[in-house]
Amino acid sequence: MKKLILTTVSAFFMLSANAQTDVNMGIIPAPVSVVKNAGEFTLDKSVLILASSSNSQITNMLREFLQAKGITVKVSSLKTPTTATQKVIILGVETEKLDKEAYKIVIKDNRVRLIGAQAGLFYALQSFMQLFPSEKVNGVYAIQNVEINDYPRFSYRGLHLDVGRHFFPISFIKKYIDVMAAYKLNNFHWHLTEDQGWRIEIKKYPKLTEVGGSRNGTIIGVYPGTGGTDNEVYKGYYTQAEAKEIVAYAAARYINVIPEIELPGHGSAAIAAYPELSAFPERDTFIGKDWPWSGPRTGKQVQQTWGVFDDIFVPSENTFKFLENVLDEVIAIFPSKYIHIGGDEAPKNYWKESAFCQQLIKEKGLKDEHGLQSYFIQRIEKYLNNKGRSIIGWDEILEGGLAPNATVMSWRGEQGGIEAAQQKHDVLMTPSTDGLYFDYKQSLAEDEPLTIGRNGKGYANYAKVYSYDPVPKVLTEEQKKYIKGVQANLWTEYIETPAKVEYMIFPRVYALSEIAWTPLAKKDLKNFSDERLPLHLSKLDKMGTNFWVPTAVGQPEKEVTGENHVVTLQVPVTGAKIFYTLDGFRPSENAAEYISALNINVPQGKKKILKTIVITPSGKRSVVAETIFNNGFVDVKVK
Numbered sequence: 001m002k003k004l005i006l007t008t009v010s011a012f013f014m015l016s017a018n019a020q021t022d023v024n025m026g027i028i029p030a031p032v033s034v035v036k037n038a039g040e041f042t043l044d045k046s047v048l049i050l051a052s053s054s055n056s057q058i059t060n061m062l063r064e065f066l067q068a069k070g071i072t073v074k075v076s077s078l079k080t081p082t083t084a085t086q087k088v089i090i091l092g093v094e095t096e097k098l099d100k101e102a103y104k105i106v107i108k109d110n111r112v113r114l115i116g117a118q119a120g121l122f123y124a125l126q127s128f129m130q131l132f133p134s135e136k137v138n139g140v141y142a143i144q145n146v147e148i149n150d151y152p153r154f155s156y157r158g159l160h161l162d163v164g165r166h167f168f169p170i171s172f173i174k175k176y177i178d179v180m181a182a183y184k185l186n187n188f189h190w191h192l193t194e195d196q197g198w199r200i201e202i203k204k205y206p207k208l209t210e211v212g213g214s215r216n217g218t219i220i221g222v223y224p225g226t227g228g229t230d231n232e233v234y235k236g237y238y239t240q241a242e243a244k245e246i247v248a249y250a251a252a253r254y255i256n257v258i259p260e261i262e263l264p265g266h267g268s269a270a271i272a273a274y275p276e277l278s279a280f281p282e283r284d285t286f287i288g289k290d291w292p293w294s295g296p297r298t299g300k301q302v303q304q305t306w307g308v309f310d311d312i313f314v315p316s317e318n319t320f321k322f323l324e325n326v327l328d329e330v331i332a333i334f335p336s337k338y339i340h341i342g343g344d345e346a347p348k349n350y351w352k353e354s355a356f357c358q359q360l361i362k363e364k365g366l367k368d369e370h371g372l373q374s375y376f377i378q379r380i381e382k383y384l385n386n387k388g389r390s391i392i393g394w395d396e397i398l399e400g401g402l403a404p405n406a407t408v409m410s411w412r413g414e415q416g417g418i419e420a421a422q423q424k425h426d427v428l429m430t431p432s433t434d435g436l437y438f439d440y441k442q443s444l445a446e447d448e449p450l451t452i453g454r455n456g457k458g459y460a461n462y463a464k465v466y467s468y469d470p471v472p473k474v475l476t477e478e479q480k481k482y483i484k485g486v487q488a489n490l491w492t493e494y495i496e497t498p499a500k501v502e503y504m505i506f507p508r509v510y511a512l513s514e515i516a517w518t519p520l521a522k523k524d525l526k527n528f529s530d531e532r533l534p535l536h537l538s539k540l541d542k543m544g545t546n547f548w549v550p551t552a553v554g555q556p557e558k559e560v561t562g563e564n565h566v567v568t569l570q571v572p573v574t575g576a577k578i579f580y581t582l583d584g585f586r587p588s589e590n591a592a593e594y595i596s597a598l599n600i601n602v603p604q605g606k607k608k609i610l611k612t613i614v615i616t617p618s619g620k621r622s623v624v625a626e627t628i629f630n631n632g633f634v635d636v637k638v639k
């Protein structure tokens with residue numbers, strides 16, 4: 001009898017871990033419409049792919065996917081005659097009425113039809129691969145008959161990576177792009193220049209990478225630091241050939257690569273290479289008055305610590321010529337309509353001190369240094385507009401007046417985006433205040449690694465990301481049209497390795513994809529976290545990709561009062577286990593395993609602490625999650 005119950009329980013868990021049983025067929029981001037029908041499509045070796053040669057790239061991706069599942073399929077032209085019992089997967093037909101990125105999947109009568117053109121067909125394939133069962137049942141892969149209609153909410157769905165603070169190899173950049181492609185993100189914002197490193201080869205200015213691509217040390221621990229730097233040379237850059245390789249790799253996955261060349265601030269690496277770009281070329285690099293580092297302070301240097309630095313580009317004709325030459329080479333590498341020119345965190349102290357800058361302010365009839373920044377950005381915008389490109393800038397470009405055609409990336413909250421939309425400018429929402437900064441930690445547990453935004457500030461778990469709506473309610477219907485999309489940013493001050501990048505983006509990138517793609521009315525956190533997240537994280541677990549293991553689903557985050565409590569938990573990763581303690585000790589696999597709902601009874605005047613840990617099949621661990629059940633307990637030490 002006991003065995004029977006256990007078998008039923010595991011059958012239940014298997015069912016709930018199956019994409020087919022979920023209303024969204026396990027797909028992230030949730031499609032606009034999923035209608036399941038009776039019957040199923042079973043794949044066997046007789047299955048044929050019918051596709052035109054114009055879709056050969058996507059056809060090959062499907063063939064490789066099926067090959068990895070042990071199914072070798074033949075590919076034939078669309079006109080190949082087939083019988084009613086022949087299993088076929090048809091790619092790319094009947095696309096006339098579909099919008100650019102829209103697609104349909106129709107599975108019925110022994111046919112899978114992936115309907116869409118270009119990006120649409122690519123997205124149909126992504127969804128098909130996600131709904132494909134992870135296991136055979138009775139020796140076959142079976143997919144429930146279904147009709148899916150889908151298209152994106154926003155045209156811009158972005159993910160950013162800072163390679164200035166830490167450098168990541170081309171092989172990993174491709175992996176990052178693969179993640180974006182699988183989740184229908186379509187703009188990779190590549191943050192290529194920083195105070196701590198210039199990472200893109202510019203042939204006209206070789207010192208940008210020879211000098212600017214290398215720093216003599218990296219701050220140890222938390223900024224502003226107490227332990228100096230590690231005194232180790234840290235360097236790296238992408239050749240133009242490598243950058244072009246990334247552009248092509250991304251394009252094959254319908255992803256646009258937006259390069260960011262930061263100006264006028266965050267330019268220490270370029271200034272170290274070419275000091276004349278500074279208002280004070282002879283002045284040593286200022287590395288912070290509280291900075292205990294005792295190394296040499298002579299000359300300009302690539303920064304070894306984090307933060308915001310006063311030594312920004314001087315708006316001289318020499319600087320503009322330099323930037324135009326740099327941008328010419330950047331444009332030749334990146335076909336993106338948008339070039340990101342930064343514009344954030346540019347302190348005006350050097351411009352205030354500089355006689356040249358003050359004279360320029362007078363000559364140009366500008367109000368102040370903010371006006372000078374606006375002049376700077378507008379000149380660069382004009383140059384790029386004349387080359388057929390448009391600029392994106394961080395929301396500081398609003399200060400002193402927006403450049404006429406600029407798109408604003410709102411990062412210091414939503415206000416910049418709101419103002420830009422009110423001024424009829426396009427807006428991309430990426431507010432650090434709403435979970436879109438993936439360098440922030442994912443829980444308040446002590447187990448978290450070093451991140452930016454400590455002490456509780458800048459904490460954002462996937463649920464917070466999920467709850468964000470990029471369209472501010474204060475805007476009118478007309479103004480809302482200027483919100484073109486949403487992006488998450490990954491700044492890498494405290495992210496040194498690909499494994500940590502993965503830890504920081506998963507699972508939040510899933511939530512990002514859903515807020516970028518799925519219609520508001522279809523968003524459903526419970527379905528996301530209970531049904532689909534466990535499936536997707538389980539795939540990562542099997543692939544050996546690193547990720548932040550969510551804590552047990554259903555555990556209250558805060559203190560709970562009262563006497564009797566029933567706690568029902570669910571695993572956030574299919575096949576994972578939850579272990580718990582109620583004795584104050586840290587749980588591990590040696591603790592009690594959570595099997596069914598916990599009844600927690602707390603006598604009057606006492607408290608109990610539930611501590612849980614999730615351990616995945618591959619052995620990855622969540623942080624320890626704590627809930628205090630307090631029934632009138634008063635801490636005498638506190639009293």
Ligand code: ACM
Pocket residue numbers: 344345394411
């Ligand atoms: C930014 O985070 N400084 C754009």
